[in-house]
Amino acid sequence: MRMPPFKLHTPNSLEEAFEIAKSIQSEGGDFDWIAGGTDLLPNYKWHLNPKDNVISLAKIDVLTKLSPTHIGAMVRIQDLAESETTHPVLAKSANSIASILIRRSGTVGGNICLDTRCYWYNQTEDWRETIDWCHKCDCGTGADCRVIPNQNTLCVATYQADLAPVLMCMGAKVHLISVEGKREMPLNNFFELDGMTRNKLIPGELLTHITIPKDISNWSGDYQKLRQRESWDFPEAGVAVLWKKENNKLKELRVATTGLESIPGYHDELASNLIHDWNGKASISLLSEQIRKAVKPVQNTWYSTSYRRKMVRVLTKRACEGLLEV
Ligand SMILES: Cc1cc2nc3c(=O)[nH]c(=O)nc-3n(C[C@H](O)[C@H](O)[C@H](O)COP(=O)(O)OP(=O)(O)OC[C@H]3O[C@@H](n4cnc5c(N)ncnc54)[C@H](O)[C@@H]3O)c2cc1C
Numbered sequence: 001m002r003m004p005p006f007k008l009h010t011p012n013s014l015e016e017a018f019e020i021a022k023s024i025q026s027e028g029g030d031f032d033w034i035a036g037g038t039d040l041l042p043n044y045k046w047h048l049n050p051k052d053n054v055i056s057l058a059k060i061d062v063l064t065k066l067s068p069t070h071i072g073a074m075v076r077i078q079d080l081a082e083s084e085t086t087h088p089v090l091a092k093s094a095n096s097i098a099s100i101l102i103r104r105s106g107t108v109g110g111n112i113c114l115d116t117r118c119y120w121y122n123q124t125e126d127w128r129e130t131i132d133w134c135h136k137c138d139c140g141t142g143a144d145c146r147v148i149p150n151q152n153t154l155c156v157a158t159y160q161a162d163l164a165p166v167l168m169c170m171g172a173k174v175h176l177i178s179v180e181g182k183r184e185m186p187l188n189n190f191f192e193l194d195g196m197t198r199n200k201l202i203p204g205e206l207l208t209h210i211t212i213p214k215d216i217s218n219w220s221g222d223y224q225k226l227r228q229r230e231s232w233d234f235p236e237a238g239v240a241v242l243w244k245k246e247n248n249k250l251k252e253l254r255v256a257t258t259g260l261e262s263i264p265g266y267h268d269e270l271a272s273n274l275i276h277d278w279n280g281k282a283s284i285s286l287l288s289e290q291i292r293k294a295v296k297p298v299q300n301t302w303y304s305t306s307y308r309r310k311m312v313r314v315l316t317k318r319a320c321e322g323l324l325e326v
């Protein structure tokens with residue numbers, strides 16, 4: 001597992017980063033941004049689509065700001081989990097990510113932009129050669145997708161990051177910057193239903209920070225996760241539920257899932273349709289069953305798809321337990 005050679009660039013500011021990016025692109029080259037490197041570097045070692053150039057965001061101070069309504073892309077996951085200003089549900093999901101060592105290096109931006117995963121893909125180069133590669137890293141062979149064959153256009157690798165579903169329920173926005181300027185969008189609109197494209201970032205664009213609405217402290221909720229080993233595994237399924245009440249009455253309810261498709265799922269209508277006739281346990285059971293039906297996992301992670309879907313119902317019920325106090 002030798003690391004392929006690449007040139008590492010370490011700019012001190014966003015301006016310098018984009019000058020480097022422009023010069024690489026003008027020479028017809030390609031690059032990846034690197035934040036903590038906890039995902040990118042293992043992928044490079046397995047020769048999963050490595051680039052000749054890597055631009056580090058580590059020295060760009062403006063990306064490290066953390067406040068109750070602003071999370072810089074280079075905020076370390078452990079710092080987010082430990083901060084007193086972090087909403088408890090977001091802190092819980094951050095704390096469930098990998099192990100403390102990975103959380104100390106891994107960043108919020110890297111977690112949101114995490115590459116999708118698939119057991120036909122996240123393997124060594126030798127292993128992948130024995131199965132004649134696959135569409136996401138076909139090594140010039142035009143190989144097909146192993147999970148949904150005979151289409152050769154779509155990759156259905158799974159998005160397995162924990163922060164996104166909670167941030168989606170919080171109504172978070174992502175802020176992006178490229179040589180063409182700045183833009184922002186709700187995190188709910190950021191992802192692209194293709195395991196290779198992954199999200200709306202255009203080539204050379206990066207995520208600078210995430211903003212969270214000011215009223216988030218009025219929301220309660222929970223995050224529940226299914227994984228093989230509690231010590232550090234990726235989510236095989238994850239369910240975030242957030243709610244807001246007024247005068248002890250449920251006013252708003254949001255549900256999002258992860259680890260089940262190429263993008264995290266935001267189940268806005270399913271949740272809000274139930275509020276009007278909310279009936280405690282019965283409504284929670286109905287919601288849990290509806291979320292189970294809404295998710296469409298494919299067989300490319302450790303557990304079977306039927307088990308993951310069954311567990312989505314269980315996780316949703318568990319995440320809604322606090323609602324019984326409403
Ligand atoms: C053993 C192990 C267990 C893990 N378990 C979990 C888990 O349980 N839950 C979970 O959510 N994750 C898990 N992870 C993944 C880990 O959370 C991510 O590796 C981490 O969040 C990625 O952050 P990073 O800063 O290291 O990103 P990097 O590895 O540096 O980058 C990841 C990707 O994001 C891109 N990127 C990084 N920052 C930006 C930016 N600001 N703008 C645009 N693109 C950017 C990079 O180009 C790259 O494609 C695990 C990883 C390992 C190795």
Ligand code: SF4
Pocket residue numbers: 117118119120121134135136137144145146147148154155156157195300
């Ligand atoms: S979903 Fe298909 S194309 Fe994507 S990584 Fe897996 S086997 Fe490859």
